[in-house]
Amino acid sequence: NAGVTQTPKFQVLKTGQSMTLQCAQDMNHNSMYWYRQDPGMGLRLIYYSASEGTTDKGEVPNGYNVSRLNKREFSLRLESAAPSQTSVYFCASSGVRGSNQPQHFGDGTRLSIL
Amino acid sequence: DAKTTQPPSMDCAEGRAANLPCNHSTISGNEYVYWYRQIHSQGPQYIIHGLKNNETNEMASLIITEDRKSSTLILPHATLRDTAVYYCIVRSGTASKLTFGTGTRLQVTL
Numbered sequence: 001n002a003g004v005t006q007t008p009k010f011q012v013l014k015t016g017q018s019m020t021l022q023c024a025q026d027m028n029h030n031s032m033y034w035y036r037q038d039p040g041m042g043l044r045l046i047y048y049s050a051s052e053g054t055t056d057k058g059e060v061p062n063g064y065n066v067s068r069l070n071k072r073e074f075s076l077r078l079e080s081a082a083p084s085q086t087s088v089y090f091c092a093s094s095g096v097r098g099s100n101q102p103q104h105f106g107d108g109t110r111l112s113i114l
Numbered sequence: 115d116a117k118t119t120q121p122p123s124m125d126c127a128e129g130r131a132a133n134l135p136c137n138h139s140t141i142s143g144n145e146y147v148y149w150y151r152q153i154h155s156q157g158p159q160y161i162i163h164g165l166k167n168n169e170t171n172e173m174a175s176l177i178i179t180e181d182r183k184s185s186t187l188i189l190p191h192a193t194l195r196d197t198a199v200y201y202c203i204v205r206s207g208t209a210s211k212l213t214f215g216t217g218t219r220l221q222v223t224l
Binding site: 031092100106110 | 158163216
């Protein structure tokens with residue numbers, strides 16, 4: 001059981017380039033999330049999707065877009081990458097929103113923008 | 115979501131129990147206590163959660179005080195692989211995000 005799978009694991013971009021981070025879960029979860037973690041800091045929520053077909057902004061959505069492609073997949077897109085977006089990006093999923101079910105995380109995508 | 119307070123660091127000898135405290139004095143009646151850990155730069159790993167009763171699973175035990183203002187995560191027999199940053203998070207079921215503070219850095223030593 002793979003859980004939450006993120007691709008790629010590492011990526012280097014130049015300022016202004018675009019990129020899509022992929023996330024897929026095989027736990028039949030309804031909700032999915034994108035977080036970023038900067039050095040020495042906690043995770044901050046970028047966007048989330050409570051169910052297939054819905055997306056909502058989190059704490060730090062500027063510069064990002066998301067797509068809930070289907071129940072399994074939730075992608076994060078950087079349209080014009082900036083050095084401030086250098087970070088580790090984590091995708092997570094959980095069961096029905098409004099329940100106490102925990103979020104489960106992928107291993108992250110380490111993104112550097114030069 | 116209620117704010118939590120954890121010690122910045124703790125040490126534990128391998129094979130001994132690690133007891134990690136967390137204060138959440140402003141917790142609301144519908145908020146759960148969750149524990150996660152992050153080993154090096156891996157993704158956060160869910161450990162355990164509870165509302166008001168003590169909980170135990172294959173990884174750890176969670177002890178919540180009767181007034182629910184504090185809790186303790188217990189790793190019964192710590193190993194070197196338990197060295198990580200441990201996060202105590204209080205969250206209601208309707209909340210979308212998990213708010214990660216700075217956590218407790220647990221160092222397990224020989």
